[in-house]
Amino acid sequence: MYHTWMRYFTPGPQHLRLGLVCLGVGLQHGTLPTVGPRTLDHHVAVVISAGGGWYRSADGRRTTVTAPAVIWLTPGVPHHYGPDPATGWDESFVDFTGPATAAYTELGYIDPERPVVPLADASGARGAVGRITRAARRGNPLLVVETAAAVHELLVALRRARADITPEGDPVLAALTRDACGPLSVAEHAARHGLTPAELRTVVRRGAGCGPKEYLLAIRLGRAKELLAGTDLPVAAVARRVGYEDPAYFSRLFTRRVGVPPVRFRARQSRTVPGGWSTSVPDPAHPPTIPTGPGL
Structure with a gap:
């Protein structure tokens, strides 16, 4: 048994000038069917948040996938993967494309040489996917731009969550x-x-x-x-x-x-900074405020 929900979008040429656009999003869990072998013309981030399975590359090498992890599917690269038939997995996926993928790849956010990347935590990535799914409601006039912004957020969240990088950084x-x-x-x-x-x-x-x-x-x-x-x-x-x-x-x-x-x-x-320039980062829950009241 498995459950699945997905939406697919068709951004226009003008939206590609945003750098990244979302082509689709899906949430699935259970003993899902095997995917592939197949080859795509766009990128997909497959976030595995629970369970496990396998990934097989074009040269036949099989890699065990253990949650939390991300599977990167890149254009023109054959791939074949699926969950363990005994346990299944919880999966969310985001299809995306755009010229900014080249820069994200060069900066190491997307790594074609490492199609399976262990994560320390999938919650940040799941949060970004959640924003895409909420934006995907029928009739949303801001659909393409909202989902495009969330793809950038997703790539940052996946980069931050990599198991080989601590939250404090190297x-x-x-x-x-x-x-x-x-x-x-x-x-x-x-x-x-x-x-x-x-x-x-x-x-x-x-x-x-x-x-x-x-x-x-x-x-x-x-x-x-x-x-x-x-x-x-x-x-x-x-x-x-x-x-x-x-x-x-x-x-x-x-x-x-x-x-x-x-x-x-x-x-x-240039700014005049009363009291001096602060090097501390404000707490988002308690941002700096302008004093108000009599005599202020």
């Missing part, structure tokens, strides 16, 4: 974030963690979807933006704070990556 990435504005080279960062530069690249790409230089640069530029927008420090001082002794080089780099010089960025974004 400790090497945490150390790189902490020390990004220091004078260390990539090779020196690697040595501090007992890694070769090549091993560090593998760790950072697995955890952040980019190389160490790009990761460090993004942190430095983000910090520079905060200092430019939230303080009156001269540009040269900002450059030194984020690890650049040559302010001219920093200005050229900032302009090339941000699109405007540091001075112009400050003019556009």
Whole structure:
């Protein structure tokens, strides 16, 4: 016995400019029929939240699937999978396509080389699928855009839930974030963690979807933006704070990556922050509020 519910959509060409669009969503559980062998022309994320089964790749290799896990089906790749006939599984699937899939693949959110990825927890992914199913109600005029937004959310949730990445993130990435504005080279960062530069690249790409230089640069530029927008420090001082002794080089780099010089960025974004600039993240349940009342 099994139970299944599904909806399929046909987004228009203009919706593809959103980057990702949802083509279908389904919720199923029980001893479901075997899928394939087949080949698709789009991506599918199959989230297994309970039970287990198997996946067979085009070369005949069979992989055991144990919940929680995600099975990635990618365009042009033959696949064959199904639940254990004795136990079945709980499955939700999302079909999607769009030009942004290339970027998500390059960043490691979708990994064609690992069609079966163990998850630490499937609740975040199930929540994103739930938003797609609610948006899929008949007559919803915002159907395509709502479901497209939820596909982005789903990919992030699956990335965050991977069993090989802790909720706090990789400790090497945490150390790189902490020390990004220091004078260390990539090779020196690697040595501090007992890694070769090549091993560090593998760790950072697995955890952040980019190389160490790009990761460090993004942190430095983000910090520079905060200092430019939230303080009156001269540009040269900002450059030194984020690890650049040559302010001219920093200005050229900032302009090339941000699109405007540091001075112009400050003019556009500068804010007077009473009480100082906070580095703590507000609690979403208790966001900052503007005091009100007599005399305020």
